[in-house]
Amino acid sequence: MDKDKRKLNLSKIIFKPIRNEKWQPITIPVVSIVISFIAAAIVILLIGKNPLQAFYNLLQGAGIMPKPAxxxxxxxxxxxxxxxxxxxxxxxxxxxxxxxxxxxxxxxxxxxxxxxxxxxxxxxxxxxxxxxxxxxxxxxxxxxxxxxxxxxxxxxxxxxxxxxxxxxxxxxxxxxxxxxxxxxxxxxxxxxxxxxxxxxxxxxxxxxxxxxxxxxxxxxxxxxxxxxxxxxxxxxxxxxxxxxxxxxxxxxxxxxxxxxxxxxxxxxxxxxxxxxxxxxxxxxxxxxxxxxxxxxxxxxxxxxxxxxxxxxxxxxxxxxxxxxxxxxxxxxxxxxxxxxxIRQEIASVIIGLILLFSACGAYLKHKASQLKEKNVDRKERRS
CATH class of the missing domain: 1.10.3470 (ABC transporter involved in vitamin B12 uptake, BtuC)
Structure with missing residues (x-):
């Protein structure tokens, strides 16, 4: 029982930002991007590099942040x-x-x-x-x-x-x-x-x-x-x-x-x-x-x-x-x-992860609505 409650609480934390259907066209891509960057950071850590430094260098190379010279x-x-x-x-x-x-x-x-x-x-x-x-x-x-x-x-x-x-x-x-x-x-x-x-x-x-x-x-x-x-x-x-x-x-x-x-x-x-x-x-x-x-x-x-x-x-x-x-x-x-x-191909890995998680948008939407229905059922039982 405690395990099911912990699982439900974790689901609430993950899917809370995308439960509002009105904002899902914005929140689902944003959540997908955040998850993909976390996954990319893990990949960079596994090869022994600093992911924050790598992401900052990406911004420098694209002209979003200044370079030293x-x-x-x-x-x-x-x-x-x-x-x-x-x-x-x-x-x-x-x-x-x-x-x-x-x-x-x-x-x-x-x-x-x-x-x-x-x-x-x-x-x-x-x-x-x-x-x-x-x-x-x-x-x-x-x-x-x-x-x-x-x-x-x-x-x-x-x-x-x-x-x-x-x-x-x-x-x-x-x-x-x-x-x-x-x-x-x-x-x-x-x-x-x-x-x-x-x-x-x-x-x-x-x-x-x-x-x-x-x-x-x-x-x-x-x-x-x-x-x-x-x-x-x-x-x-x-x-x-x-x-x-x-x-x-x-x-x-x-x-x-x-x-x-x-x-x-x-x-x-x-x-x-x-x-x-x-x-x-x-x-x-x-x-x-x-x-x-x-x-x-x-x-x-x-x-x-x-x-x-x-x-x-x-x-x-x-x-x-x-x-x-x-x-x-x-x-x-x-x-x-x-x-x-970091090898240049890591950038392709990051893009691939972003696109992979973006393709899961329909799944995220489905899970958010499913969790919403469970909460409604639980409130009805209590009342």
């Missing part, structure tokens, strides 16, 4: 801008996954959509020689349209032929990877880097080595757009008929059809929006963070975005914060490795 033309500000530059395509990619999930679809082809959009924008605009005032907005337009067409194809195949979107997106990933690799190696290869030729500075969505206040910084032009798109997407999903219909289709297709909602149209529309956002991720990645494309390589960001989206509770604003957290760990890992003497 900086190289010429560098500062905490330049490190932070590099963090935002890396974070920008991750936000777009994670939003792409979220839109598809809202419609009950699993877009595992974000990497392929990024690659196709980045390649098309590269050959149409990146090598065109257009002025920056035309080239930069045109890159975004081409990226969104290209990604939207690829995503729309997946949605149409799902609706018209009931082809599972996971299968079709995986196949399109490989198709895009090898076809684009062929064209790069045949027509656009740089003989020195063995990657595609670098895009022009006028078309690039990151301003590189901008000199200001005796600093050389990389300014990501797409970052503000990513924040604006996240806010607009939240408005679309929560405040419009289109958003309501997409979420209704995702919740229950049969019920949505019975209510008069065009299921097929909304599935295709959701994948068009998802693919368009993946396209924006592609151009901010291949014509922003990088300036070229490596043949035969799919960006891991397209797959990481699935977990980042889940960590953000498939919520546009939550995705901004989850992308920020994952980018801090990713960008700060090199400095952590050099300063704390």
């Amino acid at each position: 900086y190289a010429g033309y560098k500062s905490m500000l330049t490190d932070f801008l590099s963090l935002l530059n890396a974070m920008t395509p991750l936000v777009f990619a994670s939003l792409a996954v979220a839109v598809a999930l809202k419609a009950g679809l699993f877009n595992i082809g974000v990497s392929g959509q990024m690659l196709v959009s980045g390649f098309i924008a590269t050959i149409i605009v990146g090598y065109s020689g257009l002025d920056a005032i035309i080239a930069k907005p045109l890159v975004l337009v081409v990226g969104f349209i290209t990604g939207g067409l690829v995503g729309g194809l997946v949605g149409w195949l799902k609706y018209r032929f009931n082809i599972n979107e996971v299968v079709s997106t995986i196949m399109l990933n490989y198709t895009a990877q090898y076809i684009i690799s062929f064209f790069i190696q045949m027509y656009y290869i740089d003989p020195l880097s063995r990657q595609s030729k670098y895009v022009s500075e006028e078309a690039r969505l990151t301003l590189v080595n901008v000199e200001m206040a005796n600093l050389k910084m990389d300014i990501p032009l797409g970052f503000i757009l990513a924040i604006v798109v996240a806010i607009l997407l939240k408005f679309l999903l929560d405040r419009t008929v289109v958003g309501y219909e997409i979420k209704a289709v995702g919740a229950n297709r049969k019920a949505a059809k019975f209510a008069g909602i065009n299921v097929g149209k909304n599935m295709v529309l959701a994948m068009v929006i998802s693919g368009g956002l993946a396209g924006l991720a592609g151009v901010t990645y291949y014509l922003g963070y990088y300036a070229s494309i490596q043949p035969k390589v799919l960006s891991s960001m397209g797959f990481d975005s699935i977990a980042v989206s889940l960590l953000g509770n498939i919520h546009p604003i939550g995705i901004i914060f989850s992308s920020f957290l994952v980018s801090i760990i990713d960008q700060g890992s090199t400095y952590m490795s050099s300063q704390a003497g």
